[in-house]
Structures are given as structure tokens and as C-alpha cells.
Amino acid sequence: MAENMIIASNFIQNAIDEDLKNGKYSEGIHTRFPPEPNGYLHIGHAKSICLNFGLAKKNNGMCNLRFDDTNPTKEDVEYVDSIQDDVKWLGFTWDDRMFYASNYFDKLFECAMELIKAGKAYVCDLNAEQMRQYRGTLTEPGQDSPYRSRSIEENLDLFMRMQKGEFADGERVLRAKIDMAAPNINLRDPILYRISHTAHHRTGTTWCIYPMYDFAHPISDAVEGITHSICTLEFEDHRPLYDWLLESLGYDVAKRPRQIEFARLNITDTVMSKRKLRQLVEGGYVTGWDDPRMPTISGLRRRGYTPEAIRDFCDRIGVAKSNSLVDVAMLEHCVREDLNERADRIMAVLQPLKVVITNYPADECEYMMAENHPHKGGHRFVPFTREIYIEQEDFMEEAPKKFFRLKPGGEVRLKHAFIIKCEEVIKDTAGQIVELHCTYDVDTKSGSANSGRKVKGTLHWVSAKFAVPAEVHLYDYLLKTEENSVESTNFIDELNPNSLEIINTCMIEPSVAWTAPGTRYQFLRQGYFCVDKDSTKEHLVFNRIVGLRDSWAKAKKV
RNA sequence: UGGGGUAUCGCCAAGUUGGUAAGGCACGGGAUUCUGAAUCCCGCAUUCGUUGGUUCGAGUCCAGCUACCCCAGCCA
Numbered sequence: 234m235a236e237n238m239i240i241a242s243n244f245i246q247n248a249i250d251e252d253l254k255n256g257k258y259s260e261g262i263h264t265r266f267p268p269e270p271n272g273y274l275h276i277g278h279a280k281s282i283c284l285n286f287g288l289a290k291k292n293n294g295m296c297n298l299r300f301d302d303t304n305p306t307k308e309d310v311e312y313v314d315s316i317q318d319d320v321k322w323l324g325f326t327w328d329d330r331m332f333y334a335s336n337y338f339d340k341l342f343e344c345a346m347e348l349i350k351a352g353k354a355y356v357c358d359l360n361a362e363q364m365r366q367y368r369g370t371l372t373e374p375g376q377d378s379p380y381r382s383r384s385i386e387e388n389l390d391l392f393m394r395m396q397k398g399e400f401a402d403g404e405r406v407l408r409a410k411i412d413m414a415a416p417n418i419n420l421r422d423p424i425l426y427r428i429s430h431t432a433h434h435r436t437g438t439t440w441c442i443y444p445m446y447d448f449a450h451p452i453s454d455a456v457e458g459i460t461h462s463i464c465t466l467e468f469e470d471h472r473p474l475y476d477w478l479l480e481s482l483g484y485d486v487a488k489r490p491r492q493i494e495f496a497r498l499n500i501t502d503t504v505m506s507k508r509k510l511r512q513l514v515e516g517g518y519v520t521g522w523d524d525p526r527m528p529t530i531s532g533l534r535r536r537g538y539t540p541e542a543i544r545d546f547c548d549r550i551g552v553a554k555s556n557s558l559v560d561v562a563m564l565e566h567c568v569r570e571d572l573n574e575r576a577d578r579i580m581a582v583l584q585p586l587k588v589v590i591t592n593y594p595a596d597e598c599e600y601m602m603a604e605n606h607p608h609k610g611g612h613r614f615v616p617f618t619r620e621i622y623i624e625q626e627d628f629m630e631e632a633p634k635k636f637f638r639l640k641p642g643g644e645v646r647l648k649h650a651f652i653i654k655c656e657e658v659i660k661d662t663a664g665q666i667v668e669l670h671c672t673y674d675v676d677t678k679s680g681s682a683n684s685g686r687k688v689k690g691t692l693h694w695v696s697a698k699f700a701v702p703a704e705v706h707l708y709d710y711l712l713k714t715e716e717n718s719v720e721s722t723n724f725i726d727e728l729n730p731n732s733l734e735i736i737n738t739c740m741i742e743p744s745v746a747w748t749a750p751g752t753r754y755q756f757l758r759q760g761y762f763c764v765d766k767d768s769t770k771e772h773l774v775f776n777r778i779v780g781l782r783d784s785w786a787k788a789k790k791v
Numbered sequence: 792u793g794g795g796g797u798a799u800c801g802c803c804a805a806g807u808u809g810g811u812a813a814g815g816c817a818c819g820g821g822a823u824u825c826u827g828a829a830u831c832c833c834g835c836a837u838u839c840g841u842u843g844g845u846u847c848g849a850g851u852c853c854a855g856c857u858a859c860c861c862c863a864g865c866c867a
Contacts, residue, residue: 242805269867304866361865368863372793375863406865416794418863427865446867470795470862494796496860501802507867549815551804553797556860560802563816573829607829637827646825679825691825758826785827 243552245284245493249292249461257487258460262294265459266320267301267334267450270312270434272507273522274319275529276543276564277498283547284495285463286325297457298327302335303449305433313434315522319530324540330457334449335435337456341444342396344452344482345407345425349388353481354425355381356391357408364406367413368421374414375421381410395428398441402428407442411477419474423447451475452482454490462492466554469494498550499558502710503528504724513711518728525765525776526708526732536708537753537763537778539575542568561710565779572753572761572778577605580615580648580693581741581756581775583705585622587668587697590653593619598698602680603649613744617650620697622740627692628669630658635788637689639669645690648757652677652688693757700740703773706765707734741773753778 252258264285268278289296298320302308317331348354357380359367369375383391392407394400407426415421425448430441454462462475472492479489499505504513505528513519513527522529525536533543546567550559580603600614623639632640639645644654657670676683713729745754750766760780768774 247807267867271867301867307866364865365863370793370863374793403865418794420794421863424865429865443865445865450867464867466796467861468867472795496797549803551815553804555797555804557803560816563803566816569828578826607824607826635827648825650825652825677825684825688825690827693826755826755828758828760828781826781828783827788827 244554245288245461245463245495245552246291248491248493249288252460252491253292260458262289262292262460263297263458264289264294264461264463265297265299265454265457267299267453267464268316269301269304269307270309270316271304271307272312272511273315273529273531275505275507275510275527276500276533276546277505277528278319279323279530279543280498280547280550280552281463281465282320282323282325283544284552287548288461288463294460295330296325296327297330297332297459299332299334299453299457301446301450301453302333302433302435303444303446305431305443306429308434310434315531319534322534322540323530323543332453332457333435334444334453335433337449337453338436338440338444340456341449341452345392345444345448346389348409348425348481349392349407350385351481352385352410354407354409355383355388356395356405357381357422358405361403368418369413371418377413378408378422381413381422392426395426395442396440398430400428402430404428409448409474409478411474417470417473419447419471420477423474447471447474448478451478451490451492455479455482455484459490460488462490464492464494465497466494466556468492494554495552496554496556499556500528500564501558501561502712502729503561504711509724512725516725518725519711525706526711528711535763535766536776537751537761538568539571539753542571545571568761568779569782572755574609576753576755576761577611578603578607578755578757579742579745580695581703581705581739581759581762582622582624582693582695582700583736583739583756583759584625585695585738585740586625586628586666588621588623588653588694589668589670590619590621590673591656591670592672595619598696601649601678615649615742615744616696616699617647618696618698621647621694622697622700623647623669623692623694627690628655628666630666638692639690644688645692646677646679646688647694648691649679650694651675651679652686693759695740695742697740699743701743701746701773702737703739703741703775705736705739705762705775705777707736707777708732709734739775741775746770746773748773755781 266282266285286296357378367376406424408422408424411420413421424445426442428442432438475492523531523535546564598616598618601617602612603615605611627638639655641655644652646652651673653671653673655671659668661667709732712727748764750764750768752764755761761778762775763778765774765776
């Protein structure tokens, strides 16, 4: 499945095919994934990563990892480390091609000088407020800056002095000289360089002027020999500027990078913008960037998602230009499909209900052979004793006809063990069911000659004597958007108050008492779970990755 | 009232030079089952935002509408 890295036909691949057919980029295609190190990667970035690395792979090209670190006020090394971890974990490699836009600061400075000399850039003294006024509006053209006609010599002098640190932050900027009346606002003499006396995470205090994204990006792409510069839709309006810069700097049309935009990913019931994710972290609504409820790569990883499932998801959702909102069920389907194949099965009871098997000897214990996977072989032995626990919801005193679990006088099979019959319901003085008295049928032991007798239901269970206690975290969506809910202006108001449910009553079969963090299991009949990174032998903690599909739950609702 | 985009099944999404609507998810039905899981069948757009036009024939070409998204950071 995901291993095949099949990228379904999409408009970007079609464009590449076309370019190749026309003899462009004879040296092969080259893409890049250019995150800004100012936050953690999320599944929307995974879409871009899979796209860029996938396109390179499919076309026998290469994909670079490039940190777009042109704004020292927002960026930090903490993020460059996590980003590398995440891309690697997703299964991609950039070999020795990891770059930083900041590597090109010298080159960028030279390009700026070149533009000035060509009369295509000038130093402007307008302050931010004035510049906004001169820019015009969406419907009205802007006006030329009074500094627009400075001589090349003066511009050169001023720009060098900007670089030397002679001016304060915001005092002057370098602007491209394009057209203040352009209907596309990005062409109204966009800023190329700003002054910021801020230390950069890589270049330290070497620079006090930093290039803007619009200036640094096309040049970085060209320097690295990128052929297809893939970005999201909001940069569509910037493409004319991207092209203008490369053209003005004399890059060969036949070889220069081409920007192509695609729609970013949105998923139902969650948030995806860095801003909102940061708000969740800083506001304490989640425990951190890697909270298992977060759609961040690190959150999904801790939750127990596999890189294969995420890649498969990215392949399935496709790539297009229409704004889309992908049903989270698609993501869940991808993990289930992957985990169904690879996760071993074990039995764990979340909400225990004690069952005493009255005709089973009190001091006896037999080890039942249990398959680890329905078709992958492997088995273990699970202790069976007189007292066991079953799931509370697997018993109903007054059950509907369609309920084929345990009920008074009814029979069920205990997975890997015997068929038992419910003889008596024991309640406390308050009328609460405290335990069940059952009898077992010796002839029905799983695997034995007479085990063929059929009963409607099969339950998971654990031995009361040998089961190990564990903490289980059940996750729900970050946003619980009721059907047709009114859009709130503040997404915090839409947060699902029950996105995390901690269960401390869980009892697990003893075979998993020593598992390492990160190990995934299917808890029979319940879902896929992953040993949390903070889990210890003394205190086991499991995260529910995703529940099993549950047609009974659906039937009940009707 | 500026510019740039997008509109194909509940959700994604294919639809080469016009030839008579892929696939996945979800959903419904059935078979099977010592996981109400998985698996396996079967069903699920006479219709492509809308209105006209061209054509023997249009989702694909033309024109006009409409809806939604993005842009006025010295952010990316």
C-alpha cells in the first residue's frame, strides 16, 4: 500500500510531464520542502512533504529540505530539530541536501545590489504607516513613494549603510521598483529587505537586515536548482513577483524554477493552522505540541499513528486546487487498515465487571493458547481462572433482542477459552450490579475437539488474579462540531471538552506488562492502542489510537 | 466597484485532443466470522454551480450569471 508511493495523477504531475515533454529541465526535476522553523509540523505539512518528496522520487529527481529562516524574530533551533525528526520519521531523506535560506544571505545581498544597479530597486524611507497609505487599496491604485526616484548611487549608498547598521529598525527598507498602480498588490513596489537588529539562530548578529520571503524564496530556489517550487494557494498572487525577480536577475527561462500552487489540507473536527495549534499549546488546552490529540506529526506519532498510515492518507486525499475539508474518517480508515495488518491482538478490559465461574476450581489456572493475529501466526498463553473480568457494557440485565452479548440465562464464548452461561446477577444494596455468577462448559474449550458449539457472542476477558492494571487514555476530536453548528469567531469556544478521557480501571492480560513505549496493539473488540512514551513498568499508560469500527454502536443509536 | 483562484455523489477526487461520468472514504444490504473487527459480494451522480450558445454529440469549446476562497505584514 503506502510503500508503493503511488502518487495518483494530479495536475502538478501533469505539469511536470508537460515540462519534460517540452524538453525543459533536462537535468531532472528537483523539488524542495521549505518549512519556516517557527513551529511544529502538522499533517498539512505531511501532505506537502509527501507531495514534494514523492514527486521527486516518482520522477527520479531529488527533494531538498530547506529551512526558510528569513525572519529571526520568529524562528528558533528548537523547531529545526523537531522538523528534521518529523520528516525523517515520515520516511523521507534529503541525503546531504539540507539547506537554510540564511545560507544565502550573502548571495541575496548581492542580488539586491544587482537590482539596485539595474534601477529595479530602491531604498524607501517611508514608515510602515505611510507605506500602507501609499499602497492604495484593493480597488484603488497606490502612489509612488517620494523616494522612488533616488539615484542608483544614493540607493547603493543607503542600502550599504542599512547593512552596516547605521539605521534603526523600521527606518528604511529596500523595495522593488515595479508598479504602484498594479492591480496585484504584491507588485506595488514590494519590500525586499527590512532592518531588524535581531540575532538570527544561525547567523547570529552578522546581519541587521533580513530579506523578505518574496525576495529570498525564488532566489533560494534558483540557487538550489529547483525546477518545481510547490507551495500553497495563498501564494498564487505572489507568482508574478516570483517570476519578475528571477527574470530581473537574469535567470534562464528554460531552467528557472516554476512555482505551482495547490490547496492546503483541512480535516474535519480539528484545527490546522500553526497559529491555532500554538494557541492550544500556550493556552494549556493540550499538554504540548506532541499531545496525542494534536494533528501535529509529533502528536500523531505519540498517539500511535504510523508513518505508513499518514503517507497512505496523503496519497489518498489527492492534490488539487479546490479548497477542501477532508473527513477525518479517511485518516482513521488509513490507520485502521495499516494497524489491522501489523498490530498484535491482546485482551484488555477497560471497565471491569467481575465474573465468578462457580463450577471452576478456585485454585486452578490453565493457560489458554491465544493467537496474536488472525492470520499472521504467533501465539501466547493467557491465564484463565475462576474469577475473571469482562467489560461492563458486555452485560445487560434487560437486553434487547439484537444484543448478543451476556444476559441473564444467556451464553457467550470467552475468546480463546470457554462458553459460559450467566446464572446469577449479584447486586449491592443500592441495586448496582457488582458481579456475575456463571458456569462454564468444559467441553467448549477453544481448540478442543468439541469446541465447535456456536453462540452468538464472543467476549474478551482477563483473569482477575493475573491481570495487570493500566491507565488508558481515550481521545476524541479536538473540535466537536455538531452538525451544522454555527461558526464561532473563536475556535476555543468550539473545543470539545471531552477530547481526553482517562480511565484508571483498565485491566490488561499479563503478557503485555513489560512492553516498550511506542508498541501498538489491538485491544480485542475495542481498538488500537499504543504504549505512551511516559509509560513505565510500574505505571502502564496506553493511548487509544483509534477505535475499531463499531456497527453495534451504530445499530444502538437507531 | 481591483486582482488572483475554485466550482464533478455526504467527503476527497480522476476525467488525455468534445463521443456519451474512474477510484477511495462514508453510507445501505447480504455472506462469513471464537474480535458485532477484518474479509467477501452487491448497491450508491441519466448527471458534472447556473443560464444560454456552438455541435450529430459537451463535465470537457464559447458567452453571461451565481457562490465560495485568497490578497491592502517592514510574516511566511
